[in-house]
Amino acid sequence: MPDNVKKLEGIRFVRGAGATLFDESGNGYLDFTCSYGPILLGHADARVNAAVAEQMARGVLFPYAPPCVDSLQEALVSFFPHADGCLFFKTGSEAVSAAIRLARAFTGRDRIVRSGFTGWHDASIAPHRKWHDHDHDVGAQPFERVPGVPAAVAQDVWPWDGCDLDALFDMARQDRRGVAAIVIDPVQLREPLQASAMACLQAARRLGALLIFDETKTSLRLGLGGAQALLGVAADLTVVGKALGNGFPLSAVLAAEPVLRHTAECRIKGTYNGEACSIAAALATLDVLRSAPDFAGRLAGLGTRMIEGFNRVAAAVGVSSAVKAVPYRWPAMPHVDFISGDRLAAAELSRRFSHALRERRMVWLPNHMNYLSLSHTAADVDAWLAACRDALAAGELADALRRVSA
Known part of the structure; x- marks a missing residue:
């Protein structure tokens, strides 16, 4: 089945x-799978489990945010200079979807340019290629439409190889509605990585779009500041996840206040977004990482x-x-x-x-x-x-x- x-x-x-x-x-x-990336400290880390057990004894879910939510927000914002605050979710896919909706609300545009795999939700997966390509053999596989994703949604998503700026600008000239955001999965950047990241930022600025870095895979694993700290790039919105809770489900979108102020009107909500055990796991994970040379x-x-x-x-x-x-x-x-x-x-x-x-x-x-x-x-x-x-x-x-x- x-x-x-x-x-x-x-x-x-x-x-x-x-x-x-x-x-x-x-x-x-x-x-060597680390459960597709979330396990950063190791399976069943005693320090994380102790923090979760302590929080579980006090309660798992509350109608309003407990203090640990503020503590984690402050910690994450300190790692990403572009951010004033963050929103919590359970998976990278829903966090990317929230980032895209915020970008559309902020810019008043619909078009999304996407490079790499950024989740399974409609705006992230349509159209797509079946393979992760570490060597970027872009021409070797066609983009495919995903069953169940409306054609109208796919029309507002442009797949891009993250490198050919001329091709991107040509696409933009053909559609005067404008681009809301460029969504980048940094593991799909081309070499040289720093130049590619800067090209993505420059493309976003030239198009009047926001740059979204989907650091679901790279956040914490490459350092507290993720790929952006290594590449010297500050995105407008950052998605973090996977390793954040060392296996406990948690993701976040970080952005500046002018972008985040659209959260309520965008109806970005979720019953489990402030679930306290995963927050406690993330705080414990960060404590371990800060103390690890x-x-x-x-x-x-x-x-x-x-x-x-x-x-x-x-x-x-x-x-x-x-x-x-x-x-x-x-x-x-x-x-x-x-x-x-x-x-x-x-x-x-x-x-x-x-x-x-x-x-x-x-x-x-x-x-x-x-x-x-x-x-x-x-x-x-x-x-x-x-x-x-x-x-x-x-x-x-x-x-x-x-x-x-x-």
Whole structure:
């Protein structure tokens, strides 16, 4: 029966601790998915769990915001200089949708320009490409309409590669209604990253549009100020999420007061937006990060060790022309890229690789960036490299890679 919760055939994980997941039989698996990004400190972090338990004893949900909401707002605003306040949500998708609605209200325009995957809601997903493209092979896949999204909605969303300014301005000249916002997923920026980010900002200013940075994936993982702090860019609206609550569901939109003042008239509300346990989890997560010396540098260092080590392994077993490890823009989000002229064949190789690692008690996302947590160690990375050597050297995957290399 189809559902919208990802399942792993033959395995159900029932417990997590640090960098390890455990199945129903008690078998441990090193986890490099971090549950698609939210797990930053590690699974079942005792400090976060204690803060949540303390808040749970006082109450989970109140009719009006408890003091912890103000505390988290103040903390987040301190990380993003463009912001005067923030709005809380549960998922990145709804936060992006709220940011888009605010931008439309502020500018009085409807058109949205979008680059990268920014959520599943109508304005974020229509039209879309099926793949995350770390190498931005933009012409290799067409944009597709998503069933259930009205054509009228899709007409107000322009997909853009985030780089070709001339193409963007040509589109803008063809439609005099104007652009409300450019929505950027920073992991989809082209190299050089800083120049691409500045180009997006300049494009927004030239079009009289707002710039929205969807930092759902990058917030906290790259540092307290996210990708913007690294790139030297300040967006008009910022979306944060995933790692914010170390697994507890929480996201936020940060913006200046002139934008946020449209919140009430835009009817941006939600019963669970101020749910206190997730807020407590986020405050505890931030406390840990503030006390961790160069936590972002540590994650990047582990990612670099993983990427460089994998490429040495691939060269040693003779398959470096068929597979390589790369940073998915940043080393803290490593990616193993299978090189093939056939995208479907490359995707199948990635799935085989993930399966081979799972047989060796590792959890790795196929066809997607993976993640590191502060519970991972150099020994964990070295264990992963040993498993990769085994997977690449023998078996069906090795045979398939050698055929590609031939």
